[in-house]
Amino acid sequence: xxxxxxxxxxxxxxxxxxxLPLLIVSGIAYTPRTTLNEVKRGTALxxxxxxxxxxxxxxxxxxxEQTLAKMRLRDILIREPEKPMFVTIQGVAPRAYTPKQLLTxxxxxxxxxxxxxxNEISHMRRVLAVR
Amino acid sequence: MAKPNSFLIIEPLEHYLSYGSCVLHEVVQANxxxxxxxxxxxxxxxxPENVKNNLQTLDVGTVVGVGHGNVxxxxxxxxxxxxxxxxxxxxxxxxxxxxxxxxxxxAQVLGPALxxxxxVAYVGSREPFWLYAAEEACASRAVRSGFLAEYEFTAxxxxxATAGQARADQLKRYEQEINxxxxxxxxxxxNAAEVMRILEMNLDVxxxxxxxxxxxxxxxxxxxxxxxxxxxxxxxxxVLYKGMR
Numbered sequence: 001x002x003x004x005x006x007x008x009x010x011x012x013x014x015x016x017x018x019x020l021p022l023l024i025v026s027g028i029a030y031t032p033r034t035t036l037n038e039v040k041r042g043t044a045l046x047x048x049x050x051x052x053x054x055x056x057x058x059x060x061x062x063x064x065e066q067t068l069a070k071m072r073l074r075d076i077l078i079r080e081p082e083k084p085m086f087v088t089i090q091g092v093a094p095r096a097y098t099p100k101q102l103l104t105x106x107x108x109x110x111x112x113x114x115x116x117x118x119n120e121i122s123h124m125r126r127v128l129a130v131r
Numbered sequence: 132m133a134k135p136n137s138f139l140i141i142e143p144l145e146h147y148l149s150y151g152s153c154v155l156h157e158v159v160q161a162n163x164x165x166x167x168x169x170x171x172x173x174x175x176x177x178x179p180e181n182v183k184n185n186l187q188t189l190d191v192g193t194v195v196g197v198g199h200g201n202v203x204x205x206x207x208x209x210x211x212x213x214x215x216x217x218x219x220x221x222x223x224x225x226x227x228x229x230x231x232x233x234x235x236x237x238a239q240v241l242g243p244a245l246x247x248x249x250x251v252a253y254v255g256s257r258e259p260f261w262l263y264a265a266e267e268a269c270a271s272r273a274v275r276s277g278f279l280a281e282y283e284f285t286a287x288x289x290x291x292a293t294a295g296q297a298r299a300d301q302l303k304r305y306e307q308e309i310n311x312x313x314x315x316x317x318x319x320x321x322n323a324a325e326v327m328r329i330l331e332m333n334l335d336v337x338x339x340x341x342x343x344x345x346x347x348x349x350x351x352x353x354x355x356x357x358x359x360x361x362x363x364x365x366x367x368x369x370v371l372y373k374g375m376r
Contacts, residue, residue: 014318019308076324080265086325087147088259091201094146094210096264115258119332126331130314 003039006050010036012130016067020072020115022124023052024059028107032100069120070106077103088112133190133227136348137168138289141196143177143208150262151197151233153269154278155285162289167348177208186224193347195285197278200234200255203241210253216241229347232279235259238338252294252341254284254301260336261329265322273322276312277329280305281337288347290361295343305334329352 021029038046084096142152226249238257283304287297312327
């Protein structure tokens with residue numbers, strides 16, 4: 001993958017995705033925007049991050065994947081106004097979650113929280129697969 | 132199988148169900164074909180007794196409904212129970228029909244029970260089905276997107292597809308909606324991140340059971356054959372009339 005291809009990958013992503021942590025090198029999380037900047041500057045870190053994109057890998061183990069996914073969800077949900085907006089059509093007591101309530105579920109690793117966290121890991125793979 | 136070309140659409144409105152029902156109504160109106168019998172039960176009309184009466188008297192080939200659910204139960208307006216997996220009489224209402232229950236969790240127990248009781252095909256969710264309710268129902272693409280993907284199954288059936296083709300169309304529409312928010316025209320919408328995640332989760336838990344070859348509508352070519360036959364009769368009649376003169 002050349003620098004131009006990393007740039008093309010970056011440009012295809014939504015504005016929100018560009019600033020969410022996606023790749024981990026030596027325990028530090030990098031966003032697509034930071035990645036592109038490092039690749040443009042031709043740094044060793046940039047080469048490492050570029051290689052991760054080529055391999056469609058986050059550079060993490062399974063535990064770090066979960067942490068990364070939760071970080072991303074926090075970044076997304078914290079921007080939202082605190083009102084019920086995420087609803088499941090479940091059972092006789094329908095549940096509507098505010099962003100903070102959903103974050104509590106995610107942090108507590110409840111069944112609902114795990115559904116969001118596991119989906120986020122799949123979503124990260126989808127983002128890395130954008131070409 | 133029950134009567135082809137006939138559809139019962141269950142559209143409750145309470146408890147956030149208007150978010151699904153308004154899109155379902157749009158999808159039905161946009162994809163219906165001449166010669167189809169379509170009954171839409173909206174709001175209070177979508178009560179258990181009325182749904183049951185319509186199922187028994189009209190003997191529809193396809194039943195589509197949005198409603199709150201659990202592993203073994205599907206409910207209609209005001210979360211009133213319509214069918215439970217332990218109730219053979221309720222299950223028998225769906226015998227011979229294609230069934231889409233847009234609800235949470237029913238694919239775990241209720242869906243398989245419906246198939247075991249003779250339903251031809253079933254589509255539903257094995258985990259919670261999510262909807263995005265930051266705006267009023269049907270107010271924007273963001274709140275409609277998840278349902279547009281889910282009801283592509285119904286849209287495709289109305290257009291004459293088999294259950295298997297309709298399922299393929301539904302999965303394709305899910306991918307199209309996700310890509311609309313991820314890299315497409317909707318990517319810079321302020322709610323794109325939330326909407327695409329909801330689509331991904333709903334796609335992940337979506338489940339199809341039953342006969343992929345089942346067809347809810349009579350193929351269009353049979354309907355097209357009627358005018359051709361009429362023209363033929365007129366032609367033969369004209370020839371005979373001319374011969375008699």
